[in-house]
Amino acid sequence: MTEKQIVVLGAGYAGLTAATRAGRHHRVTLIAPETRFLHRVRQHETAASLPEHRPALAEVVRGRGVRHVPARATGLDLAARKVFLDTGEALPYDTLVYALGSRTAWHAVPGAAEHAYSAERAAELGERLRTAERPGTVAVVGGGATGIELATEIAEAHPAWRVRIVAAGQVGGWFSARGRAHVRTVMTRLGIEVHERHTVTGVDAGGLDTTGGRIPADLVAWAAAMEPHPLAAEAGLTVDPAGRAVVDGHLRSVSHPEVHVIGDAAAVTVPGTGTLRMGCATAQPMGRYLGKLLTGRTDKPFAFRYAVQCLSLGRRDGLVQLIHGDDSMRPSVLTGRAGRLTKAAIVNGVVWALR
Numbered sequence: 453m454t455e456k457q458i459v460v461l462g463a464g465y466a467g468l469t470a471a472t473r474a475g476r477h478h479r480v481t482l483i484a485p486e487t488r489f490l491h492r493v494r495q496h497e498t499a500a501s502l503p504e505h506r507p508a509l510a511e512v513v514r515g516r517g518v519r520h521v522p523a524r525a526t527g528l529d530l531a532a533r534k535v536f537l538d539t540g541e542a543l544p545y546d547t548l549v550y551a552l553g554s555r556t557a558w559h560a561v562p563g564a565a566e567h568a569y570s571a572e573r574a575a576e577l578g579e580r581l582r583t584a585e586r587p588g589t590v591a592v593v594g595g596g597a598t599g600i601e602l603a604t605e606i607a608e609a610h611p612a613w614r615v616r617i618v619a620a621g622q623v624g625g626w627f628s629a630r631g632r633a634h635v636r637t638v639m640t641r642l643g644i645e646v647h648e649r650h651t652v653t654g655v656d657a658g659g660l661d662t663t664g665g666r667i668p669a670d671l672v673a674w675a676a677a678m679e680p681h682p683l684a685a686e687a688g689l690t691v692d693p694a695g696r697a698v699v700d701g702h703l704r705s706v707s708h709p710e711v712h713v714i715g716d717a718a719a720v721t722v723p724g725t726g727t728l729r730m731g732c733a734t735a736q737p738m739g740r741y742l743g744k745l746l747t748g749r750t751d752k753p754f755a756f757r758y759a760v761q762c763l764s765l766g767r768r769d770g771l772v773q774l775i776h777g778d779d780s781m782r783p784s785v786l787t788g789r790a791g792r793l794t795k796a797a798i799v800n801g802v803v804w805a806l807r
């Protein structure tokens with residue numbers, strides 16, 4: 453144990469993984485408001501009112517040399533090396549690990565933030581779906597992985613509701629031809645109405661205005677995009693145009709090397725792989741690497757290659773898309789029950805690997 457004070461902001465896949473490893477050698481203080489692990493990749497299951505699998509943070513960090521402070525960071529003084537908390541406390545640090553992740557981006561679409569449910573409000577959406585006097589129509593905005601998982605999960609769990617998925621482009625358009633075809637087959641089987649090339653321009657209590665016309669809906673779920681937490685830019689870390697903190701090969705801020713940035717908050721470019729996309733798939737390896745770097749078990753730059761992209765498509769189906777190391781598609785996919793079980797094993801493995 454050293455006297456070095458490491459403060460980790462955020463207990464998501466990146467922050468919690470880094471904290472439990474760094475705690476072996478340093479005094480680590482972990483700042484995050486929640487007492488149970490968020491486990492964002494399962495939030496669509498919460499919208500479908502499925503049981504939650506979220507370990508207590510106290511249980512994950514037990515015996516790891518990590519002190520969890522349930523609070524929110526409200527500001528950073530990078531010159532004085534201090535973090536300000538909503539409890540009024542100011543915490544000094546020698547090394548800061550910034551892992552505040554991302555959140556739903558509304559992209560200033562009028563009415564979206566007021567009338568739509570984001571993944572962060574999945575429990576409220578699930579409650580509305582479950583307790584409505586009469587089932588109606590729910591529109592899921594976003595044809596990316598989160599939108600697809602949300603729409604299929606809701607359609608399977610709430611068959612009395614009519615489910616529509618609305619996308620500016622093609623639903624699952626980045627998958628291989630086989631991957632796209634499987635997503636479409638499952639959506640047809642679950643009775644999901646697909647509205648592609650409809651950019652949403654407004655949301656109100658009765659549904660969506662889109663470039664392709666009006667789409668009525670009693671409830672709207674918003675899964676169109678994610679944006680990084682704004683604190684990095686507000687504090688003065690160098691960020692890219694999307695607001696992600698730019699880091700070097702050792703995941704240090706290029707403007708403030710005593711600050712490491714990992715997970716969705718970081719703009720990481722790996723030679724031969726490219727700029728990494730936001731994802732649990734990239735966040736947890738960054739946390740693991742940083743844990744090793746901070747405990748002197750490596751001095752090499754961060755390396756990363758992709759292997760698969762996985763989707764759950766309800767509880768009985770899934771898609772595992774094989775990809776090249778640079779995130780481009782291979783033609784092969786695993787579907788159906790085999791795809792579903794593989795995705796479930798990966799998600800369970802994520803929690804196991806936190807410890």
Ligand SMILES: Cc1cc2nc3c(=O)[nH]c(=O)nc-3n(C[C@H](O)[C@H](O)[C@H](O)COP(=O)(O)OP(=O)(O)OC[C@H]3O[C@@H](n4cnc5c(N)ncnc54)[C@H](O)[C@@H]3O)c2cc1C
Pocket residue numbers: 461462463464465466467483484485486490492493494495496523524525526551552553554555571597598601681714715716717730731732733734735762763
């Ligand atoms: C429904 C859904 C399904 C997904 N499925 C997949 C998938 O299959 N595969 C995949 O790769 N990715 C998936 N993602 C994306 C993935 O969840 C994120 O990319 C991932 O969570 C990023 O991890 P992170 O550790 O960077 O941050 P996060 O998981 O976002 O964690 C951020 C942490 O910061 C904390 N925090 C926030 N603000 C403050 C503050 N002011 N002070 C202190 N703490 C704060 C939070 O409470 C949390 O502990 C999915 C996302 C959603 C919403």
